Amino acid sequence: MTHASPTDLPFLKMHGAGNDFVVIDSRGRAAVTTAALARAVGDRNRGVGFDQLAEIRDADDADFALDFWNNDGSRAGACGNATRCVADHVMRGLGKGAVTLRTSRGLLRAERLADGRVNVNMGHPQRLWQAVPLAQVADMLHLPLPGDPVALGMGNPHCVMFVADAEVVDLAAKGPVYEHDPLFPQRTNVEFASVIGPDRLRMRVWERGAGITLACGSGACATAVAAHLRGLTGRRVVLELDGGTLVVDWREDGVWLTGPVTYVFEGRFSAGFLAALS
Ligand SMILES: N[C@@H](CCC[C@H](N)C(=O)O)C(=O)O
Numbered sequence: 022m023t024h025a026s027p028t029d030l031p032f033l034k035m036h037g038a039g040n041d042f043v044v045i046d047s048r049g050r051a052a053v054t055t056a057a058l059a060r061a062v063g064d065r066n067r068g069v070g071f072d073q074l075a076e077i078r079d080a081d082d083a084d085f086a087l088d089f090w091n092n093d094g095s096r097a098g099a100c101g102n103a104t105r106c107v108a109d110h111v112m113r114g115l116g117k118g119a120v121t122l123r124t125s126r127g128l129l130r131a132e133r134l135a136d137g138r139v140n141v142n143m144g145h146p147q148r149l150w151q152a153v154p155l156a157q158v159a160d161m162l163h164l165p166l167p168g169d170p171v172a173l174g175m176g177n178p179h180c181v182m183f184v185a186d187a188e189v190v191d192l193a194a195k196g197p198v199y200e201h202d203p204l205f206p207q208r209t210n211v212e213f214a215s216v217i218g219p220d221r222l223r224m225r226v227w228e229r230g231a232g233i234t235l236a237c238g239s240g241a242c243a244t245a246v247a248a249h250l251r252g253l254t255g256r257r258v259v260l261e262l263d264g265g266t267l268v269v270d271w272r273e274d275g276v277w278l279t280g281p282v283t284y285v286f287e288g289r290f291s292a293g294f295l296a297a298l299s
Contacts, residue, residue, distance in 0.1 A: 032290065074089070178207060
């Protein structure tokens with residue numbers, strides 16, 4: 022990937038159920054994001070602050086392409102909530118109600134619903150240990166770790182645990198332990214969920230590369246799929262997260278994620294801020 026050295030860079034701040042993003046539109050020019058830029062912009066004191074940075078790119082075979090970065094400077098293969106937010110932004114620009122986009126997972130479709138929420142087909146869950154990836158073969162529905170987790174991939178790794186009361190889980194203490202467990206050679210996102218009913222879950226999340234976040238779209242997808250595979254819920258589930266409500270529907274053509282999209286502000290990085298990165 023080639024990187025430009027911007028001297029004046031516009032951005033958009035958005036969130037989806039409190040999962041917050043800086044969006045940089047690099048259509049028509051070279052990509053600008055580096056690990057250093059992501060870390061600097063992600064700093065909530067010296068930069069803007071975000072859970073993920075999403076960079077919009079040109080795509081030959083779709084309306085646009087998306088790259089994702091966590092605020093620790095690492096890359097992510099999927100981000101459901103940023104995908105929904107950016108899809109809405111691109112749909113407004115193109116005057117469309119649906120778009121296709123390319124991520125490292127492949128081609129995804131997103132649509133705006135009549136009530137303003139946006140959904141995206143996140144693709145099929147990855148249920149093979151090599152795809153998540155795990156370091157070695159394991160029972161994906163019952164990992165040999167405390168808490169009896171389920172492992173699943175949604176284009177990124179997830180470790181899902183079902184607990185009696187997700188409210189009381191000490192995410193800051195437990196999250197990093199699972200994130201860095203050697204069974205996950207590329208680290209993992211960590212979800213704790215309790216069953217409220219056959220179509221309702223309470224979920225809290227520790228994200229790889231970002232820590233505690235108010236919501237995680239791919240995590241909601243992984244949790245809903247894991248709950249269904251464990252026989253706890255049906256295929257369509259409403260998830261109550263710290264920052265809002267997401268709906269996941271595991272259909273024949275993939276796992277659909279639906280939720281709100283919020284525009285927060287537009288801004289420009291100053292030349293001085295950008296120069297300090299080079
Ligand atoms: N918030 C996201 C997931 C972001 C990526 C994750 N932290 C990773 O490193 O895989 C979502 O909405 O899916």
